[in-house]
Amino acid sequence: xxxxxxxxxxxxxxxxxxxxxxxxxxxxxxxxxxxxxxxxxxxxxxxxxxxxxxxxxxxxxxxxxxxxxxxxxxxxxxxxxxxxxxxxxxxxxxxxxxxxxxxxxxxxxxxxxxxxxxxxxxxxxxxxxxxxxxxxxxxxxxxxxxxxxxxxxxxxxxxxxxxxxxxxxxxxxxxxxxxxxxxxxxxxxxxxxxxxxxxxxxxxxxxxxxxxxxxx
Amino acid sequence: xxxxxxxxxxxxxxxxxxxxxxxxxxxxxxxxxxxxxxxxxxxxxxxxxxxxxxxxxxxxxxxxxxxxxxxxxxxxxxxxxxxxxxxxxxxxxxxxxxxxxxxxxxxxxxxxxxxxxxxxxxxxxxxxxxxxxxxxxxxxxxxxxxxxxxxxxxxxxxxxxxxxxxxxxxxxxxxxxxxxxxxxxxxxxxxxxxxxxxxxxxxxxxxxxxxxxxxxxxxxx
Numbered sequence: 001x002x003x004x005x006x007x008x009x010x011x012x013x014x015x016x017x018x019x020x021x022x023x024x025x026x027x028x029x030x031x032x033x034x035x036x037x038x039x040x041x042x043x044x045x046x047x048x049x050x051x052x053x054x055x056x057x058x059x060x061x062x063x064x065x066x067x068x069x070x071x072x073x074x075x076x077x078x079x080x081x082x083x084x085x086x087x088x089x090x091x092x093x094x095x096x097x098x099x100x101x102x103x104x105x106x107x108x109x110x111x112x113x114x115x116x117x118x119x120x121x122x123x124x125x126x127x128x129x130x131x132x133x134x135x136x137x138x139x140x141x142x143x144x145x146x147x148x149x150x151x152x153x154x155x156x157x158x159x160x161x162x163x164x165x166x167x168x169x170x171x172x173x174x175x176x177x178x179x180x181x182x183x184x185x186x187x188x189x190x191x192x193x194x195x196x197x198x199x200x201x202x203x204x205x206x207x208x209x210x211x212x213x214x215x216x
Numbered sequence: 217x218x219x220x221x222x223x224x225x226x227x228x229x230x231x232x233x234x235x236x237x238x239x240x241x242x243x244x245x246x247x248x249x250x251x252x253x254x255x256x257x258x259x260x261x262x263x264x265x266x267x268x269x270x271x272x273x274x275x276x277x278x279x280x281x282x283x284x285x286x287x288x289x290x291x292x293x294x295x296x297x298x299x300x301x302x303x304x305x306x307x308x309x310x311x312x313x314x315x316x317x318x319x320x321x322x323x324x325x326x327x328x329x330x331x332x333x334x335x336x337x338x339x340x341x342x343x344x345x346x347x348x349x350x351x352x353x354x355x356x357x358x359x360x361x362x363x364x365x366x367x368x369x370x371x372x373x374x375x376x377x378x379x380x381x382x383x384x385x386x387x388x389x390x391x392x393x394x395x396x397x398x399x400x401x402x403x404x405x406x407x408x409x410x411x412x413x414x415x416x417x418x419x420x421x422x423x424x425x426x427x428x429x430x431x432x433x434x435x436x437x
Binding site for chain 1: 242243244245246268292293294295296302303306307313315316317318319320322323325326337338339340341342343344345385386387388389390391392393394395421
């Protein structure tokens with residue numbers, strides 16, 4: 001299947017698209033990697049409080065060079081600052097926030113998402129590699145709204161949106177909405193429902209690179 | 217009461233071969249680097265290390281792994297940029313690995329410290345990390361039974377401490393340190409600054425009852 005005739009959002013455009021859907025006043029956990037860029041694009045005038053699993057609510061912007069505090073980092077191990085109203089806490093409290101339903105939205109990357117909302121984002125089928133789960137499984141069972149942001153298709157052309165995941169699952173039926181470089185899709189009881197296509201792409205072309213039926 | 221110990225070597229002296237040792241820290245923050253270095257010098261081997269990560273670069277837990285002192289790692293995220301010593305030992309079959317979801321790891325440790333016989337969590341239900349574990353459905357939702365996880369020793373890093381063992385922390389260096397101090401039979405705290413008097417009671421995060429010895433190690437990693 002060829003992708004070369006499709007219009008794809010850049011990583012920055014994708015982060016900006018996700019940011020549009022983060023409401024004012026929400027508590028949000030951004031997963032490691034690309035999801036961390038979402039905060040830079042939240043529209044002005046919205047106050048969003050970012051949680052990082054290693055014990056902070058109120059993650060602020062990256063410090064200026066030379067101003068880093070070596071003991072103030074986020075879950076991606078990047079140096080951060082505190083935002084007004086920030087708080088520090090220990091790990092079991094941090095995961096009580098996640099598991100206990102106190103965080104409103106989590107934005108995560110994924111290897112695969114299935115039409116039943118199953119998520120695979122912690123391990124591949126390569127058994128020689130030591131597995132690493134971190135906080136992903138706790139987050140997906142506890143946070144009511146799970147946004148996934150990812151490429152629509154793997155580099156080798158195989159789909160990441162599937163009828164059923166083939167990689168080990170992180171959580172069952174947990175994904176609310178998927179943002180890809182080609183489309184935004186809601187996960188509803190019947191499967192993936194189209195919210196929007198990246199402008200310039202026809203429905204059939206996007207369906208052709210998707211491993212499950214897209215409902216309209 | 218005076219729990220202070222004059223140097224790192226004395227603080228880690230009680231650790232024996234085959235001991236289970238919790239080590240605080242997340243990423244590079246809140247790691248008791250001084251106590252770990254002293255433990256490498258001390259020589260105890262066959263250790264079970266319980267920590268969030270499995271070390272990176274050549275310092276901290278990576279140093280223990282490099283020296284061949286670790287028989288087993290229980291952690292949530294062993295694979296980080298620079299975790300070469302863990303990967304080498306793991307690929308050679310020299311170290312066993314138990315991967316535990318991070319929140320389940322923290323709560324299993326807390327359960328041990330709080331005297332609980334375990335708990336039911338929705339985390340990992342239906343995934344391969346729940347294989348072989350007892351499950352239960354409550355109000356239509358699936359839960360996995362997780363057992364408490366205690367240890368013989370905990371090595372923790374704090375910002376300030378006093379001779380009663382009270383500890384306070386700095387920023388995100390708190391992480392697993394308070395909960396690990398609760399869960400080990402013998403907890404050893406490395407503090408950036410040993411207070412001359414008592415810490416202000418309102419500022420104490422880990423009460424001294426959870427800490428058996430305190431040693432000052434001013435170098436901030």
